[in-house]
Every structure is written in structure tokens, then in C-alpha cells.
Amino acid sequence: MHKATVETAALREHILTYARTRMGYDNPPLDHPQTLEWLQQRAGQTVTEEGLGGMRALGIFADVLAPATISTDHPGYLSFIPTAPTEASTLFDLVVSASSIYGGSWLEGAGAVYAENQVLSWLASEVGLPETAGGVFVQGGTLGNLSALVAARHAARAERERKGTSQPARWKFICSSEAHSSLKSAAAVMDVEIIKAAADTDGRLSGVAVEQAIAAAGDGLFAVVATSGTTNFGIVDDLDSIGVVAKAHDLWFHIDGAYGLAGILAPSTRKLFKGSERADSFIVDPHKWLFAPFDACALVYRNPELARAAHTQHGEYLDTLTERDEWNPSDYAYNLTRRVRGLPLWFSLATHGTNAYAKAVDDNIRLAHEIADVIRAHPKMSLVREPMLSVVVFEYDGWQLADYEAWSSKLLDDQIAFVVPSSHAGRPNTRFAIVNPLTSKDLLIQILDSMDEFEASRTEKKGQQ
Numbered sequence: 001m002h003k004a005t006v007e008t009a010a011l012r013e014h015i016l017t018y019a020r021t022r023m024g025y026d027n028p029p030l031d032h033p034q035t036l037e038w039l040q041q042r043a044g045q046t047v048t049e050e051g052l053g054g055m056r057a058l059g060i061f062a063d064v065l066a067p068a069t070i071s072t073d074h075p076g077y078l079s080f081i082p083t084a085p086t087e088a089s090t091l092f093d094l095v096v097s098a099s100s101i102y103g104g105s106w107l108e109g110a111g112a113v114y115a116e117n118q119v120l121s122w123l124a125s126e127v128g129l130p131e132t133a134g135g136v137f138v139q140g141g142t143l144g145n146l147s148a149l150v151a152a153r154h155a156a157r158a159e160r161e162r163k164g165t166s167q168p169a170r171w172k173f174i175c176s177s178e179a180h181s182s183l184k185s186a187a188a189v190m191d192v193e194i195i196k197a198a199a200d201t202d203g204r205l206s207g208v209a210v211e212q213a214i215a216a217a218g219d220g221l222f223a224v225v226a227t228s229g230t231t232n233f234g235i236v237d238d239l240d241s242i243g244v245v246a247k248a249h250d251l252w253f254h255i256d257g258a259y260g261l262a263g264i265l266a267p268s269t270r271k272l273f274k275g276s277e278r279a280d281s282f283i284v285d286p287h288k289w290l291f292a293p294f295d296a297c298a299l300v301y302r303n304p305e306l307a308r309a310a311h312t313q314h315g316e317y318l319d320t321l322t323e324r325d326e327w328n329p330s331d332y333a334y335n336l337t338r339r340v341r342g343l344p345l346w347f348s349l350a351t352h353g354t355n356a357y358a359k360a361v362d363d364n365i366r367l368a369h370e371i372a373d374v375i376r377a378h379p380k381m382s383l384v385r386e387p388m389l390s391v392v393v394f395e396y397d398g399w400q401l402a403d404y405e406a407w408s409s410k411l412l413d414d415q416i417a418f419v420v421p422s423s424h425a426g427r428p429n430t431r432f433a434i435v436n437p438l439t440s441k442d443l444l445i446q447i448l449d450s451m452d453e454f455e456a457s458r459t460e461k462k463g464q465q
């Protein structure tokens, strides 16, 4: 299995041809999911005692499995938070896969870790953290938030030990009522209490609300989490006032910027991120709005030593790594073995430069505002909230959830776009999350037109009843 043979050489060429063709699409096939029965009928049992052979397995993937998956880089993929890797980052992901690099330690991965760290330093400097800031690329924002909070609690515990203060019966952290579900999940994993501070009617958390939550929380608080770019609406919390309050109470200030922190790069929205320089830690996902492939979350700490104290794993076979005065990425998060998942972004940044990133993010934001203008002017559509970054949430007059569902299914069946229903305050709506530079205004207008067409047939059907 491991030797290069005539067969593996031929397979290599086929695989590279497949990858070359897939990467060459500006408009990849959108595709759609299939049922388990459909897949069983066409793909059958693929894991067998004797093996199918690489060519047959590749054929099954190309003809059956891949078309049964949605392409998240299609310009019409506008649901959840899509991903739209640059050509350079996707190409380099192949190189990472081919290179067998262990990304957990400097001893094994020095060159790759050096490059990843340059990207983390660039992000830290954009956010306004000192040069001594550092961290690690982890799998995703969920793991990034958890790792930062584990470091924060560890630091709080150590501080109480140092001062000789008693440990609380229960640790707690504060986040917004509009914060991402991964924070609730982190609280459950850590067995700590989560305290929701009320966001205002625009969905924005402020220092005043955090101050009130602190006053009501009692003993055991160790962190305040702000969101810079909520998932549903792309709202950036008032980082400045929250940071001031968190620091006044000696609390760790973490920013969950998984989706939206990339907006700090755009000249048009940079000011929204004032106060991010107060953060003790932040995350931003390159697989969301920094145009890198799955899966990568940049996790950065103001004082990486506090994270190292919390996360370093000790074991006899590891001592040779941990007892060196070197940068071992594994020591900064809940992970050990790791892929150098920051390298696709590094390669793309090294290729294009940071200005190209600022422009691409800015263009997405401009497009979001342009399509919001179209929606605002439409007699039957209304914005649920004004967009701040690149998420546009809107309703079609009189539509129930079933209408959004039926329209959304047709849009996917017609292979135009993937735009699923969402909801706010119990009312159904839909949303565009725009992070793909290949998404055009024409396509967005085509999608809006398809809502009008659906409405016309809906009204006609009602009239016939």
C-alpha cells in the first residue's frame, strides 16, 4: 500500500486531474444531498475485505458521492456561513496533504510553524495586540472558544491560589444573549455557568449590559465574551465599552470573531472593531471569511504563557518536546496532534498580500449593503435589521416557514442557489451570508426575483382554492 508502483503512479495522475478540474471551476456544480437509500443503491458497500481498487473508488466518489454534497464555494451558497477559499489556498492545501508535517511542535514542524505564526502575528497586529501575542490554528471556532475559556479559567484559578482566596463554588462567564451556540457548548463541557447579558434591540451587547450582568452574577466570574460578527446578523458588539468593563473587574476579555472579525480588515468597517485591542484572546476562522479551506480557526492570546500553563500536556514521551524553550502550537489549545492547517491561508497571504484581503472583505460588505438597498426598496420585502457586515436578513410579506422552505427547495432543485430559511423572534425569514467574492449582485437579484415568482404562483394557487 505504501510503495510507489505503476498503479499508484496512474492513480496519482487521475487524482490530480480530478483535483485540477474541480479547482478550475469558477462556478462549481452546486449539487444537493441525496437520501440514504439513493446512496446505498448507487454507491453500495464501498469498504470490502479485498478493496475496490483506487480507480473504482475514485469513480464512485466522482459520480455518486461528490454530486450528493453541496459545494460550499458556489457563489450561490449563501446559507449559514459559507466558505470561499482562494485558488492559492486550495492549491496549497494539496501541498499540506502531500507533505506529512506534524504541526504540534517546533522540533518536528519548525518551518511550517514559523509560517503559521507569521499569519497569527499579522492578525494580532490588526486587532491591536502586542508583538508578544501568539496562539495556534485549531479546527474551528467551537474549539477556539473552548480553548480560550479553558485558559481564562485556569488563569483565574491560579490567581486565586496566588492570592490565597478561596475558589468559587461554580465558575461563570458572561456572553451576549445573541452569542453563538458554541459558547453554551463550551460552558457544558467545562461545567461552568453561562450568564447571558441582554443585547439591545439592534442585537448589540454593550458595556452597560455587561456591568449589569456582573452586578447580578455573584462570585466566580472569570471571563466576558463579546462577539464581533454574530452569526445570524453579523452584528459587532460594542467591544470598546465591554473591554473597559471587563478590565475594570479583572475579567478575561475574549472576542468571538469566528465569522466577523475579518471585517476589521475592511476600511469601511474597521471602526466597528474599536476596543478589540483590549482583548485577552480572540478567534477568527479563516474557513469563514478569510478565504481559506476547511478547517481552520486562528486562536490568539495576549499572553500566550497563560494558555500554555492551561493546555500543555505532560507525559514521559512528550517531555523531550515540552522541556524545550520552543514554540509548540499544541501547548496553546485543547489539542495535541495537529495538521498545519494555517498553511493554506499563509500561502495565499504570501502570494497575494494583505491588501487583496482587505479589498475582498470590503467588496463583500459593499455588496451586502447594495442588496440591502434593493430589499428595502422592494414593496413586499423588508430587512429584519440593517446589515453591519456582510449578512443580510429579510422577510417576504406574509410568508410562513412553509413558504420559505418550499421556495428554498425549488431554488436548490433549480441549482441556482442554496439559501435556507432562518428565523428571528419567532418570525421566519431568510438570509444572505456573503463571503464569496464570486457572488454577484446579478445572482442576488435573480434570487430575489425567484421569491417574487414563487409569490405569484402562491397567490395564483390561493385564488384557485
Ligand SMILES: Cc1ncc(COP(=O)(O)O)c(C=O)c1O
Binding pocket: 081, 139, 140, 141, 142, 143, 145, 180, 182, 227, 229, 230, 231, 256, 257, 258, 259, 285, 297
Ligand atoms: C460567531 C461564531 N462563533 C463560533 C462559531 C463556531 O465555529 P465553527 O463552526 O468553526 O466551530 C461560529 C460558526 O458559525 C460563529 O459564527
